[in-house]
Each structure stands twice: as structure tokens, then as C-alpha cells.
Amino acid sequence: KNEVEQSPQNLTAQEGEFITINCSYSVGISALHWLQQHPGGGIVSLFMLSSGKKKHGRLIATINIQEKHSSLHITASHPRDSAVYICAVRSGNQFYFGTGTSLTVIP
Amino acid sequence: EAQVTQNPRYLITVTGKKLTVTCSQNMNHEYMSWYRQDPGLGLRQIYYSMNVEVTDKGDVPEGYKVSRKEKRNFPLILESPSPNQTSLYFCASSMSPAQETQYFGPGTRLLVL
Numbered sequence: 208k209n210e211v212e213q214s215p216q217n218l219t220a221q222e223g224e225f226i227t228i229n230c231s232y233s234v235g236i237s238a239l240h241w242l243q244q245h246p247g248g249g250i251v252s253l254f255m256l257s258s259g260k261k262k263h264g265r266l267i268a269t270i271n272i273q274e275k276h277s278s279l280h281i282t283a284s285h286p287r288d289s290a291v292y293i294c295a296v297r298s299g300n301q302f303y304f305g306t307g308t309s310l311t312v313i314p
Numbered sequence: 315e316a317q318v319t320q321n322p323r324y325l326i327t328v329t330g331k332k333l334t335v336t337c338s339q340n341m342n343h344e345y346m347s348w349y350r351q352d353p354g355l356g357l358r359q360i361y362y363s364m365n366v367e368v369t370d371k372g373d374v375p376e377g378y379k380v381s382r383k384e385k386r387n388f389p390l391i392l393e394s395p396s397p398n399q400t401s402l403y404f405c406a407s408s409m410s411p412a413q414e415t416q417y418f419g420p421g422t423r424l425l426v427l
Contacts, residue, residue: 209356238412248421250404255414293357300364300411301372302347306356 210234213294213305220312226281228308230294233275237297241268241279244291244307253279253292284312316341318419320405326425327395335390335422337405343417345408346388347372348380350401351421357404362411363388395426 212231220226230239241253254261254268256277261268265284270277281288289312294305318339327333339346347362349372359372363382377399379391388407392399405419 240416248402250406250418252415252417295357297411300345300362300370302349302357302359302411303373304349304357306354 209306210298210303211294211296211305213292213308215308216306217309218311220284220310222285222312222314224284224312226284226288226310226312228279228292228294228310230277230279230305231275232277232294232296232303234296234298234303237299239270239277240295240297240302241277242293242295244293246290250293281310284310286312286314288312316417318405318407318417320403320419320422322422323420324423326427328427329396330394333392333395333424335392335403335405335424337388337390337419338386339388339407339417340386341407341409341417342385343407343409344385345411345413346382347406347416348378348388348390349404349406350374350399351404352401360390360403364411395424397426400424400426 238257244250256270265282267280291307293307321336344365348360349357351357358374361380363369403422406416408416
């Protein structure tokens with residue numbers, strides 16, 4: 208059983224739609240991260256959360272520690288948002304990752 | 315430019331032939347880590363290092379070795395590669411594991427025949 212579960216695995220949206228990606232975890236965590244993996248393979252960090260909510264531009268991440276759940280929202284989606292979004296949790300000094308959500312935004 | 319570099323980017327080798335994948339960062343980061351990424355399994359941590367001469371096993375350390383003799387370098391060593399180590403490997407660094415941003419290298423695609 209994976210310590211981190213993401214849903215959905217794949218997501219196709221029309222440009223402009225509001226998108227939600229979910230992440231649930233089963234271990235005690237110090238923090239949760241959202242990463243973006245570009246079609247070329249490069250990985251960038253988007254957010255780190257230990258409580259509440261963070262917003263960067265059109266991206267919003269929330270976490271509910273009691274429910275062991277986080278969501279990544281993308282408002283007004285754009286084709287350049289097409290990527291794989293990965294949820295990761297830090298437990299101590301180790302990281303555990305979800306299998307990713309592949310997002311395609313169609314013009 | 316702040317970056318994590320990995321070499322080689324692509325490697326095809328045969329079972330049992332020792333290989334090293336290098337990782338170097340120019341940001342004076344203390345925390346460095348190696349991950350492998352496989353379809354359906356996602357990223358998994360192989361080893362990490364909190365600082366020079368301090369390394370620890372991650373989730374999937376079997377078949378791998380690492381060393382951290384200098385702060386900037388964190389090579390991944392496969393003493394006797396096997397086909398199940400065919401994967402995409404990423405090195406990453408940050409000032410500490412608690413830092414918001416981990417900086418990932420570009421990845422090394424390894425095929426073991």
C-alpha cells in the first residue's frame with residue numbers, strides 16, 4: 208500500500224475550467240509538497256504546506272491535517288498547465304510520493 | 315545560475331557493469347537526495363544525505379550506494395546493475411528537508427540490459 212494516494216490519475220479539461228487534484232496520505236507528516244513535472248521530465252516545486260492554504264497565482268493548495276488530505280486547485284486552466292502534478296509528504300527526513308496526476312488542458 | 319546537474323543524462327549498460335551517476339549542486343545546500351521514477355510507482359527515495367559524510371537509506375536503497383565527501387557532490391553508485399534498476403533517476407537538493415523548495419536535477423534515464 209502506498210503511503211500517498213492521488214486522484215484522479217488522469218484528467219482532461221477544457222481551457223478555462225477549474226481543476227481539482229486530490230491527495231490523501233496515511234503516515235504522520237511534517238509537511239506536504241506539490242510538485243509539477245513538465246512534459247520534458249523536469250520537476251519543479253510548487254508548494255509546501257503544513258497547515259491551511261497557500262496561493263501562487265492561479266494555483267491554490269489546501270491541507271486538512273485531521274483528515275490527512277490535501278487538494279491542489281487550478282483556476283482558469285490554460286494549456287500551459289498541462290503536466291503531471293505530484294503530491295509528496297515529508298515524514299522526518301524522508302519523502303514519500305504519490306504516483307501523480309496527468310493533466311491535459313485542451314484549448 | 316542555481317542548478318543541480320546530473321551526468322550522464324542517458325545511459326545504456328549491461329547487467330553487472332558498475333556505474334556511477336554524478337550529481338552536483340552549486341547552491342551550498344546541505345540536504346541532497348536520490349530518487350527513482352517508475353511508471354505506476356511514481357518517485358521513490360533511494361538515499362538521502364543531511365550533510366557531508368552523513369547518508370541515510372530511503373525507501374528503496376537495495377542495490378545502490380552513495381557517498382558525500384564534499385557538500386556539492388552526491389554520486390549514486392550501482393555496483394552490479396540489474397535490469398530491475400532500469401529507471402529514470404533524479405537527484406535533488408535543498409538547504410534542509412524542511413525547505414519549501416527542493417531543486418531537482420534534469421534526470422538520468424538508465425537502461426540495464
